[in-house]
Amino acid sequence: MNAEKVLDVAMTAYWQSDPADVSVNAICQMAGISKPSLYREFGSEDGLSRAVLDRYAELVLSEIFVVLHGGQGLRRTLTDLIDFASADPRMETGCLFYKMRAGKHRLGPETRARVEEIDAAAQAAYVAFLQAALDAGEWPDGLSVEAGAKYLGEQVALAITQRASGEDPERIREMLTLALSVFTRP
Amino acid sequence: MNAEKVLDVAMTAYWQSDPADVSVNAICQMAGISKPSLYREFGSEDGLSRAVLDRYAELVLSEIFVVLHGGQGLRRTLTDLIDFASADPRMETGCLFYKMRAGKHRLGPETRARVEEIDAAAQAAYVAFLQAALDAGEWPDGLSVEAGAKYLGEQVALAITQRASGEDPERIREMLTLALSVFTRP
């Protein structure tokens, strides 16, 4: 039956539309397996979506962490983030993690807990990145690092979410560049 | 049976949680009426949510338009927007319009069309506001008015959406102020 294939099918479906709009029945049909098979493997819908999220994290989200921990300096890292959010083809239909976070209350407890974990890890990564910029003397104004990190994360999330709703990528790049310009003010 | 009371109940329920998470059954129960009564009055779920959106627009959204068309100048209008998004108690559980827009694909055709109408009207209002600022010589850099209007609208939407997810209002104000500071750069 191949659990990996099922995960891939589910991830693609969740990612392309929205976890709340894809039923277990639909996933079984798309994967060509029966419902009991899926339930024997993943236990519940919550178990499946949690496994999907884990797979998505190591397959896609890891790259954002790579960018943030790359140590390329403030300006270079920001342009990398802008490129990723506004132009990477994988974000063309949005980010599965942000879709899950936006519909957190509709998720099962396991998946929701994992979403919160990842959210905290992302926030920590943004904080570490900005703290490094601060230490390197690249930090502009009196904004706290935590607030800046949250702001940065939410702007990236907004940009990617707009990708999912079909907004023109060039327009998105323009807006995200504007939003992040507060970090590189003269 | 009182259609206004039903609209109020439905608006409150949709607004407080999310239109996608409130069923027609639940609304009937909360309003103390039967389902056929509701369907006689509004025709369908789509008809109800459309009527609710109309009521919400004239009750709440109208105020944002008042702020935008107030002719108070760039800086003053921006701080008014920041106050409204980050501190107005009515936005404590978010904005019904933004919730509907975020889940557009789950709405019926009438309601969805109305959402798009309102979205276009809001965009036009932001454009008019920024165009007035441009004419008054208060416009900073080479950003196009349309892009600036979209940016402004999305930042306000982001701030209000964060209210709905329980974020600290002071933190939200800080971030929105930062985002809108690009309009008032020296």
Place this chain on the structure above:
DNA sequence: GACATAAAATACCGACCGGTAACAAATGAG
């Protein structure tokens, strides 16, 4: 009181949901 009319509620429809019991086909061990 008798009766047409309009508004209300009860009870139901088919579709889909997440989840599972009961059963058939394959597979490995002795």
Place this chain on the structure above:
DNA sequence: CTCATTTGTTACCGGTCGGTATTTTATGTC
């Protein structure tokens, strides 16, 4: 070959959804 265990399938469960046919209750008129 036999038998037990696993793997997968069909068919079903209770529940909720949006929506409606049917019946009850009220209301006004003569």
